[in-house]
Amino acid sequence: MVYVVDDDPSVRSAIKRLLESVGLQVELFGSAQEFVPGKTRPNVPSCLVVDIRLPGISGLDFQQELAKANVHIPIIFITGHGDVPMSVRAMKSGAVEFLTKPFRDQDLLDAIQLGLEKDRARRQREAEIAVLQERFESLTQREREVITMVVAGKLNKQIAAEIGTTENTVKVHRSRAMEKMQAQSLADLVRMVERLQVSVRTIL
Amino acid sequence: MIISANVALTGSYDYSEVARSVFIAIAASYAALDLAGRVTAARGRIRLAWLGGGATAMGIGIWAMHFKGMLAFHLPVPVEYHWPTVLASLLMAILASAVALYVASRQKLGLVDALIGSITMGAGIAGLHYLCMAAMRLPASTSYSPLLVACSILLAILFSLIALLMAFGLREETRWSIPRRLGSATVMGLAVSAMHYTGMAAAHFIPTSPPDLSHAVSISPLANNGIAIVTLIVLVAASVTSSVDRRASGEVRQLNLDLERRVAERTLQLEAVNQALRREIAEREQAEEALRRSEDRLRLVIDTIPQQIWSSPPDGSLDFFNAQWLSFKGFTQEEMQGQGWQRTLHPDDRERVVRAWRESVAKGTPYEQEERHQGANGQYRWFLARGVPLRDSQGQIIRWYGTNTDIEDRKEAEGRLRLVIDTLPAMVWSKLPDGSADFLNQRFLEYTGLSLKEGLDWGWMFNAFHPEDRAEEEWRAAFAAGEPFEKEARLRRADGAYRWFLFRGVPQRDELGHVVKWYGTSTDIEDRRRAEEALLEAQDKLAHVTRTQAMGELAATIAHEVNQPLTAIVTNANFSLRQLKSSNPNLDELRAAITEIVNDGTRASAVISRIRGLLVTGSSRRTELEINEIIQDVITLLRNELTRNRVQLRTELAANLPRVQGDPVQLQQVLINLILNAIEAMRLSTEQPRKLVISSANNSDGVLVQVQDYGPGIEPERAKLIFEPFFTTKTEGIGMGLSISRSIIESHGGRLWNVPLSHGALFQFTLPSDRISD
Numbered sequence: 001m002v003y004v005v006d007d008d009p010s011v012r013s014a015i016k017r018l019l020e021s022v023g024l025q026v027e028l029f030g031s032a033q034e035f036v037p038g039k040t041r042p043n044v045p046s047c048l049v050v051d052i053r054l055p056g057i058s059g060l061d062f063q064q065e066l067a068k069a070n071v072h073i074p075i076i077f078i079t080g081h082g083d084v085p086m087s088v089r090a091m092k093s094g095a096v097e098f099l100t101k102p103f104r105d106q107d108l109l110d111a112i113q114l115g116l117e118k119d120r121a122r123r124q125r126e127a128e129i130a131v132l133q134e135r136f137e138s139l140t141q142r143e144r145e146v147i148t149m150v151v152a153g154k155l156n157k158q159i160a161a162e163i164g165t166t167e168n169t170v171k172v173h174r175s176r177a178m179e180k181m182q183a184q185s186l187a188d189l190v191r192m193v194e195r196l197q198v199s200v201r202t203i204l
Numbered sequence: 205m206i207i208s209a210n211v212a213l214t215g216s217y218d219y220s221e222v223a224r225s226v227f228i229a230i231a232a233s234y235a236a237l238d239l240a241g242r243v244t245a246a247r248g249r250i251r252l253a254w255l256g257g258g259a260t261a262m263g264i265g266i267w268a269m270h271f272k273g274m275l276a277f278h279l280p281v282p283v284e285y286h287w288p289t290v291l292a293s294l295l296m297a298i299l300a301s302a303v304a305l306y307v308a309s310r311q312k313l314g315l316v317d318a319l320i321g322s323i324t325m326g327a328g329i330a331g332l333h334y335l336c337m338a339a340m341r342l343p344a345s346t347s348y349s350p351l352l353v354a355c356s357i358l359l360a361i362l363f364s365l366i367a368l369l370m371a372f373g374l375r376e377e378t379r380w381s382i383p384r385r386l387g388s389a390t391v392m393g394l395a396v397s398a399m400h401y402t403g404m405a406a407a408h409f410i411p412t413s414p415p416d417l418s419h420a421v422s423i424s425p426l427a428n429n430g431i432a433i434v435t436l437i438v439l440v441a442a443s444v445t446s447s448v449d450r451r452a453s454g455e456v457r458q459l460n461l462d463l464e465r466r467v468a469e470r471t472l473q474l475e476a477v478n479q480a481l482r483r484e485i486a487e488r489e490q491a492e493e494a495l496r497r498s499e500d501r502l503r504l505v506i507d508t509i510p511q512q513i514w515s516s517p518p519d520g521s522l523d524f525f526n527a528q529w530l531s532f533k534g535f536t537q538e539e540m541q542g543q544g545w546q547r548t549l550h551p552d553d554r555e556r557v558v559r560a561w562r563e564s565v566a567k568g569t570p571y572e573q574e575e576r577h578q579g580a581n582g583q584y585r586w587f588l589a590r591g592v593p594l595r596d597s598q599g600q601i602i603r604w605y606g607t608n609t610d611i612e613d614r615k616e617a618e619g620r621l622r623l624v625i626d627t628l629p630a631m632v633w634s635k636l637p638d639g640s641a642d643f644l645n646q647r648f649l650e651y652t653g654l655s656l657k658e659g660l661d662w663g664w665m666f667n668a669f670h671p672e673d674r675a676e677e678e679w680r681a682a683f684a685a686g687e688p689f690e691k692e693a694r695l696r697r698a699d700g701a702y703r704w705f706l707f708r709g710v711p712q713r714d715e716l717g718h719v720v721k722w723y724g725t726s727t728d729i730e731d732r733r734r735a736e737e738a739l740l741e742a743q744d745k746l747a748h749v750t751r752t753q754a755m756g757e758l759a760a761t762i763a764h765e766v767n768q769p770l771t772a773i774v775t776n777a778n779f780s781l782r783q784l785k786s787s788n789p790n791l792d793e794l795r796a797a798i799t800e801i802v803n804d805g806t807r808a809s810a811v812i813s814r815i816r817g818l819l820v821t822g823s824s825r826r827t828e829l830e831i832n833e834i835i836q837d838v839i840t841l842l843r844n845e846l847t848r849n850r851v852q853l854r855t856e857l858a859a860n861l862p863r864v865q866g867d868p869v870q871l872q873q874v875l876i877n878l879i880l881n882a883i884e885a886m887r888l889s890t891e892q893p894r895k896l897v898i899s900s901a902n903n904s905d906g907v908l909v910q911v912q913d914y915g916p917g918i919e920p921e922r923a924k925l926i927f928e929p930f931f932t933t934k935t936e937g938i939g940m941g942l943s944i945s946r947s948i949i950e951s952h953g954g955r956l957w958n959v960p961l962s963h964g965a966l967f968q969f970t971l972p973s974d975r976i977s978d
Contacts, residue, residue, distance in 0.1 A: 010772035010804050017797055018779045021790075053764050080767030101771035105778035 001046040002112055005029040005062070006078070007055050011101075015049065018105055024112065031055050032062040045123060047096065047115030049108070052079035052086065060086070063093050072122060074115035078103060132192050135181045143177040146170055150186070151193040213279055213344050213409040221276030224432055225269045225400075228439075230393030232265025233367065235439045236304065237385045237392070238446040240371040243309035251309075254449075258305050261442035263298025266329065266396065268435030270297070270336050273400045275428045279409060281342050284422045289339035293332045300328020304364065308371035321368050326361030329396070333360075333403045344409035352406030356399050363395035512587070512608035514545070518601040520565035529608065534580025550576035550584050557589075568593050568601055574611065586615035631726035633664065635709070637719040639683035648726065653698025670694035670702045686711050686719045692729065703730035740844045765811040769804035776801045826865050831900055831907050831971065832857045834868055838875040839898070842883075849883050849894065856899035861907050862973030866952050871971075874945040874956070878911040878967050881941065885915030885965060905954070906973030914964040923958055 002024050006012050016026045029035045032054055052059040063075055074096045087098040097111035149159045156170045183189035239258030246254045307321030370388040506513055507527035516522040521542045533548045549557055557575045564571035571591035576584040591606030625632050626646035634643040644659040652668045673693040682689040688710045694702040709724035776797040783789040846853050886894040897912045927942050949956040949969045956969040
C-alpha cells in the first residue's frame with residue numbers, strides 16, 4: 001500500500017496512475033492533515049510519498065509528527081525545489097529517498113519498492129517481538145526474575161542465593177520458563193530476551 | 205531856770221550864745237549826715253580818711269556846740285575851765301562821732317547795730333557833756349539832779365538812735381537829699397541842744413571855796429567866738445569837701461553810668477555780634493563736620509570699595525593707594541609710593557607693566573594692563589589695572605587716577621577655558637570670514653603635528669587634509685554661504701595616518717549681519733564613521749541576504765509552481781510510455797494520461813504568466829511624479845552600495861522635465877534593478893574607474909532615462925535573451941529582473957531596451973508624459 005500526500009491533484013493522479021500500473025495499491029491525500037496517523041490501516045507493508053511543500057504543515061514537519069506518534073512508516077520525499085540542507089534533514093530523520101520533481105518514474109518506483117521492503121521487514125520484526133512479548137508475559141514473576149538473571153550470565157547457585165531459594169527450585173523455574181518461551185537453547189533464550197530487552201526493562 | 209536851794213547859785217543864759225550853739229549843733233548835724241553819705245560812698249583808705257576827717261569835724265561841731273552852750277550859761281561867779289579836761293571832752297566827741305559815722309556808713313543797719321551804735325554814741329555825747337561840766341572851775345560845788353542826768357543820758361541815746369537812722373536813711377544821694385538832710389540836721393541839732401540843756405538843768409552849783417585853778421583858763425569872749433568860728437569853718441570845710449566830693453563822685457557816677465550804659469550797649473552789640481559769630485562758628489563747625497563726614501564717607505568709600513584705587517602725579521610716581529590696595533599687599537602708603545608699587549609685581553610682568561606705564565605717562569594715553577600682584581599672603585593674583593589722566597582746561601595732566609580690578613577669577617576661568625579648549629577631545633578653531641584660520645587649539649596642532657604658523661591661513665587644509673579631500677572650492681563656498689555648516693574630511697595625523705573629522709562651523713555676525721568670524725570644531729569621527737560603514741555594510745549584507753533569500757523563496761515558489769505541472773506531465777508521459785510498451789495497453793488510461801499532460805503543459809505556462817503578473821502589477825499605485833526625484837531617491841537608497849563598490853556616479857539630469865504618471869515604488873524597482881545590474885556587472889571588472897552615469901532627458905514620448913555602466917558589457921548573442929524570464933548570467937539571479945522591469949515599464953506605457961555598445965552596457969527606458977497621454 002502506497003500513501004501519496006501532495007497538494008497538486010494532477011501530480012497525485014499521475015502518480016496514482018503510474019503506481020497502479022505496476023500493481024501497487026495507492027491511497028491519495030491532499031494534505032498532511034488528511035492522513036490521520038492514528039487511523040487503522042490495512043496491516044500490509046506500506047510507504048508514504050510526501051511532497052515537501054504542503055499546505056499547512058510541511059512534509060518535513062509531517063515526518064516529525066509521525067515519528068512522535070510512533071508511526072514507523074518509510075517516507076519518500078518529492079519536492080519541486082529541494083536543497084541540500086533540506087534533503088539532509090529528511091534523510092537523517094529516516095527518509096527512504098529524496099526525489100526532485102520532476103522525477104524519473106523508475107526512481108520513484110525503486111524508492112517505493114525499497115520502502116515497502118523496509119516496512120515489510122519492520123512489520124515481521126514487530127510481529128516476532130509481539131510473539132516473544134506474549135510468551136514473556138505468560139511467565140510468572142519469579143520465572144521472569146530467574147531468566148533475566150540467567151541471561152545476565154549468573155549461575156543457578158547465585159540466583160538461588162539472591163532470591164532466597166534452593167538451586168533446584170531455580171532449575172525448575174528456569175526449565176519451565178524456557179519451555180514457555182519456546183527456547184531451544186540457552187543461546188536462543190538470550191537472543192529472545194535481548195530482542196525484548198526494552199520491554200523487559202520496562203516490566204522489571 | 206534852774207532853781208536850787210536858796211544857797212545855790214543862780215545861773216543865767218546868754219540867749220544869743222544859745223542860738224549860736226544850736227546853730228552849731230544843726231551845722232554839725234548836717235555835716236554828720238553829709239559825711240555819713242561820703243563815708244558810705246568811699247572805700248578802703250579813702251573811707252578811713254573820710255571816717256577820720258568826718259569824725260573830727262563832727263566831733264569838733266558837737267563839742268563846740270556843748271562848749272558854746274556852757275559858755276552861754278552865765279553864773280554869778282567867775283568860771284574857768286580846766287583845759288586838759290576840755291581837750292579830753294573834745295576827743296570823746298570825736299570818738300563818739302567816729303562810732304556814729306562808722307555805724308551809719310555800714311552796708312546794713314541791723315537793730316542791734318543801731319542800738320549799740322546809739323548807746324555808744326549817746327554815751328559818748330553824754331560823756332562829753334559831763335566832762336565839759338567837770339572841766340568847769342568855779343567857786344562852787346556842782347551837784348546833779350540824778351533824774352535829769354538820767355533823762356539827759358536817755359535823751360542822748362535816743363537822739364543818737366534817731367540821728368543814726370536818719371543818717372543811714374539819708375546817706376544815698378537823691379534829688380531831695382539836701383532839703384531832707386537840712387530838715388534832719390535841724391531836728392538833730394535841736395535834739396542835741398535839748399539834751400545839752402537838759403544836762404545843764406541837772407546841775408546845781410553850790411558856792412564853795414575857790415577852786416584849784418591850776419591848768420584852768422578863762423574863756424574870753426574872743427576865745428568863745430573863736431571857737432564858734434573855727435568850728436564853723438571846720439564844719440563848712442567838711443561840708444564843702446563833702447559836697448565837692450559828692451559832686452565829683454556824682455559826676456564820676458554819671459560818667460560811670462554813661463560809661464556803663466555805653467558799655468552795656470556795646471556789650472549788647474558785642475553780645476549780638478558774638479551771637480552771630482557763635483552761630484556762624486557753629487554753622488561753620490557744622491559745615492566742617494559735614495565736610496569732614498563727607499570726606500570720611502568718601503574715604504570710607506575709597507577704602508572699602510572692593511577695588512584697588514591709586515593715583516599719581518603727572519610724573520607717574522604713584523603717591524596714593526587706598527586701603528584695599530594696601531591691605532591686599534600688606535605695605536604702607538609710604539612703602540608703596542614712588543616706584544614702591546612695582547615691588548609687588550610678578551617678576552614676569554614687571555618689565556612689561558613698567559614699560560607700559562611709562563609709555564602711558566609719557567604719552568598721556570590711558571593705561572590698561574593685566575598684571576599679577578603679590579598679596580600679603582605671598583599669592584599672586586591677576587589684576588586689570590586701568591589708569592586715566594585728569595587734565596586741566598589747558599589739557600595739561602593734573603593727576604592720574606587708576607584702579608586695579610581683581611580678575612583672578614576671570615583669569616582662572618580663562619585659564620580653565622583655555623585648558624578646556626586645549627584639552628577637550630575636539631579641535632577648536634576660529635577662522636576669518638574667508639575661511640583662513642586665525643586660531644587653532646592645541647589639540648589640532650598636536651594631532652596634525654603642525655605649528656600654529658603652518659596651520660594658519662589655509663594651512664589647516666593644504667597642510668593637513670587628505671589630498672582627495674582638499675576641495676578648496678567647496679570649502680570656500682561653505683564659508684562664503686555664511687551659514688552654519690558641517691563637512692567631513694580626512695585629517696593627517698602627525699604620524700601620517702588619516703582619520704575622518706567632522707568640521708562644524710558657526711558664523712559670528714556683526715549687527716549688520718556680516719560674518720565677522722567663524723568658530724568651529726573638528727571632531728574625530730573616524731571610529732563613528734567606521735562603525736557607520738561597518739553598520740551600513742552589515743545592513744547591505746543583511747539586505748543582500750534578505751534579497752537573496754527572497755529571491756530564493758521566489759525561486760522556490762516558482763519552481764514549485766512550475767514543477768508541479770511538469771512532474772505531472774513527466775509522470776503521465778512515463779506512464780504512457782509504459783503503456784505503449786505493454787502488450788496490452790490500457791487505452792483509456794493512456795488517453796486520460798495524455799490529456800492530463802496537455803492540461804498540465806498549459807497550466808505550467810499559466811503559472812509563469814501568473815507569477816510575472818504578480819510581480820509586476822502587485823499593488824500598483826499611480827501618481828503624478830517627477831522622474832528626477834525618483835532617480836534622486838534611488839541614488840540615496842543605493843549611495844552606500846555605490847560607495848562600497850567604489851563606483852563613481854555621475855548624474856546628468858535635465859531640468860524642466862514633464863511630469864509622468866506612475867507608481868513610484870515600481871519605477872524605483874526598475875531603476876534599482878538597472879543600477880544593481882550595472883554595479884554587479886562592474887564588480888568583477890578590474891577596470892577602473894567604475895563609472896556609472898544616470899541621465900534623464902526630454903523625449904518625443906515624454907522622458908528618457910538612461911543607465912550606463914562601463915562594465916564588461918553584454919555579448920550580442922545574449923542581448924536578445926536578457927529580457928526573457930529566467931534568463932540570467934548571474935549565479936545568484938533567477939533571471940526575472942529585466943523581464944519584470946520591462947513589464948513594469950510597459951505597464952506604464954513606456955518601453956525598456958538595451959542599446960548595444962562596444963564597451964559597457966546601456967539601458968534606456970521611456971515614460972510617456974501626461975501631456976502625451978492626454
